[in-house]
Amino acid sequence: MRLNEFFKFFVAKENKFYPNMIMQAELAEEAATLLVKMASSQVEEERNAIAHEIKNCETKADAIQDILEKDLYESFITPFDRNDMHNYTATMDDFIDFINDSAKKIVIYKPKHIDKPVVEITECILENAKNLVAINKKLEFASQNYSFLLEKCDEIRELEHHVDDLFENYLNYLFTSEPDPIEIIKYKGIIIGVEETIDKAKQASKIMRTIINLS
Amino acid sequence: MGLNSFIQGLVKKEKKFYPNFIKQAEITQTAAKALLELVNCQEYEEQKIIGRQIKKCETEGDVIQDALYKDLYESFVTPFDRDDMHELASTMDDFLDFINDSAKRILIYQPSKIDKHIVEIAECIFEDALALVAITKDLEFASKKHFDILEQCSRIKDLEHRADDIFEDYMSYLFTSESNPIEIIKCKNILQGVEDTTDKAKNISDLIRTIIVKLA
Numbered sequence: 001m002r003l004n005e006f007f008k009f010f011v012a013k014e015n016k017f018y019p020n021m022i023m024q025a026e027l028a029e030e031a032a033t034l035l036v037k038m039a040s041s042q043v044e045e046e047r048n049a050i051a052h053e054i055k056n057c058e059t060k061a062d063a064i065q066d067i068l069e070k071d072l073y074e075s076f077i078t079p080f081d082r083n084d085m086h087n088y089t090a091t092m093d094d095f096i097d098f099i100n101d102s103a104k105k106i107v108i109y110k111p112k113h114i115d116k117p118v119v120e121i122t123e124c125i126l127e128n129a130k131n132l133v134a135i136n137k138k139l140e141f142a143s144q145n146y147s148f149l150l151e152k153c154d155e156i157r158e159l160e161h162h163v164d165d166l167f168e169n170y171l172n173y174l175f176t177s178e179p180d181p182i183e184i185i186k187y188k189g190i191i192i193g194v195e196e197t198i199d200k201a202k203q204a205s206k207i208m209r210t211i212i213n214l215s
Numbered sequence: 216m217g218l219n220s221f222i223q224g225l226v227k228k229e230k231k232f233y234p235n236f237i238k239q240a241e242i243t244q245t246a247a248k249a250l251l252e253l254v255n256c257q258e259y260e261e262q263k264i265i266g267r268q269i270k271k272c273e274t275e276g277d278v279i280q281d282a283l284y285k286d287l288y289e290s291f292v293t294p295f296d297r298d299d300m301h302e303l304a305s306t307m308d309d310f311l312d313f314i315n316d317s318a319k320r321i322l323i324y325q326p327s328k329i330d331k332h333i334v335e336i337a338e339c340i341f342e343d344a345l346a347l348v349a350i351t352k353d354l355e356f357a358s359k360k361h362f363d364i365l366e367q368c369s370r371i372k373d374l375e376h377r378a379d380d381i382f383e384d385y386m387s388y389l390f391t392s393e394s395n396p397i398e399i400i401k402c403k404n405i406l407q408g409v410e411d412t413t414d415k416a417k418n419i420s421d422l423i424r425t426i427i428v429k430l431a
Contacts, residue, residue, distance in 0.1 A: 073428065108386045181396035185403070
C-alpha cells in the first residue's frame with residue numbers, strides 16, 4: 001500500500017475512469033427520470049412501455065460497468081484505492097439495477113393505482129441520481145471540491161432518511177386502511193422496491209465519503 | 216500481487232483443494248436433483264423424506280467447506296488467489312444452503328399445488344449444479360480448459376436469465392389468476408426461494424470468471 005502511494009508520485013494518475021463514471025451516473029439519472037414518469041402514470045400500457053426504456057438504460061449501464069471493471073483490472077495505477085473504486089462503481093450499478101427492479105415490480109403487480117408516497121419516493125430517487133451525477137463530475141478535481149462533495153453526500157443521506165419516514169407512514173396507512181390483502185401484498189412489494197433503491201444510493205455515497213476522506 | 220505470482224511460480228502448487236471443490240459441487244448436484252424430485256412430488260410424507268435428504272447434503276457440504284477453510288489456512292501456497300478460493304468455497308456453500316432453504320419453504324408452506332413454473336426453475340437449478348461439477352473438474356487445468364470453463368459460466372448466466380423470466384411470468388400469473396391471498400403468499404415465497412437459489416449459482420459463475428481472468 002505504502003509502496004503504491006510512493007509510485008503514484010511518479011506516474012500520472014489515470015484519467016480514463018472519470019468519463020465512464022459520469023456516464024454511469026447519467027444513466028442512473030435517465031432511468032430515475034423514467035421511473036418518476038412511470039410512477040406518475042396511471043395507464044398500464046404506458047407504464048409497460050416506460051419499463052422497457054428503463055431496461056435499456058440498465059443494459060447500457062452493464063456495458064459501462066464491464067468497461068470500468070476491465071480498466072480497473074488493467075491499470076497499474078488508479079486515481080483512488082482500487083477496492084473503493086470497484087465497490088463504488090459496483091454499487092452505482094446496483095442502484096441502476098434496483099431502479100429497473102422497481103419498474104419491473106410495478107409491471108408485475110399491475111396495481112390498481114399508484115399512491116402518492118410511491119411517487120414521492122421515486123422523486124427522491126431522481127434527486128439522489130442527480131446528486132451522484134454532480135459528485136462524479138467533480139471527482140476528478142476532488143481535492144479542490146472537498147466540501148462540495150461532502151455536502152452532496154449529506155444530501156443523499158438526508159433524502160434517504162426522508163424516504164424512510166415516507167416508507168413507514170405508507171406501510172402504516174396500508175395496514176390500517178387497505179381492506180384487500182392482495183392489494184396490500186402488491187403495494188408492499190412496490191414500496192419495498194423503491195425503498196431498497198434509495199438505500200443503494202446511500203450506500204454509494206458512503207463509499208464516496210471514504211474515497212474523498214482518503215484521497 | 217506481482218510478487219505473489221512470482222513466488223507461486225517457484226513453488227509447487229497445492230493440489231489438495233481441487234478434490235474438495237469437486238466434492239462440494241457433486242453434493243450440490245445431489246441436492247439439486249432431490250429438489251427437482253421434491254417439486255414433482257405431491258405427497259406431503261414423501262416430500263418430507265426428500266427434504267431430509269437435502270438437509271443431509273447440506274450438512275455434508277458444511278463439513279467439506281470446513282475442510283477447505285482449514286486447508287486454505289494451513290497452506291503456504293494456493294493454486295489461485297487466496298481470497299478468491301475462500302470466496303469460491305463460501306459461495307458454493309451458499310448455493311447449497313439456498314437449495315436446502317427452497318426445500319424447507321415447500322415443506323413449511325405446504326402449498327395446495329406446485330405450479331409448473333417452480334418445477335422449471337428447479338430444473339434450472341439442477342442444470343446449474345451440473346455446470347458447476349463440470350467447472351470444478353476443469354479447474355485444475357484452467358490454463359488449458361479455460362474456454363470450456365467460460366462456456367459453462369455463460370450457461371449458468373443464461374439459466375439465471377431464464378429463471379428471471381419465469382419468475383416474472385409466474386408473479387404476473389399469480390396476481391392475475393390466484394384469488395386466495397394465502398395461496399399467493401405461499402407460492403410467492405416458494406418462488407422467491409428458488410429464484411434466489413439461481414442467483415447464488417450466478418454469483419459463483421461471476422467469481423469463476425474473475426478467477427479465470429486473473430490466471431490468464
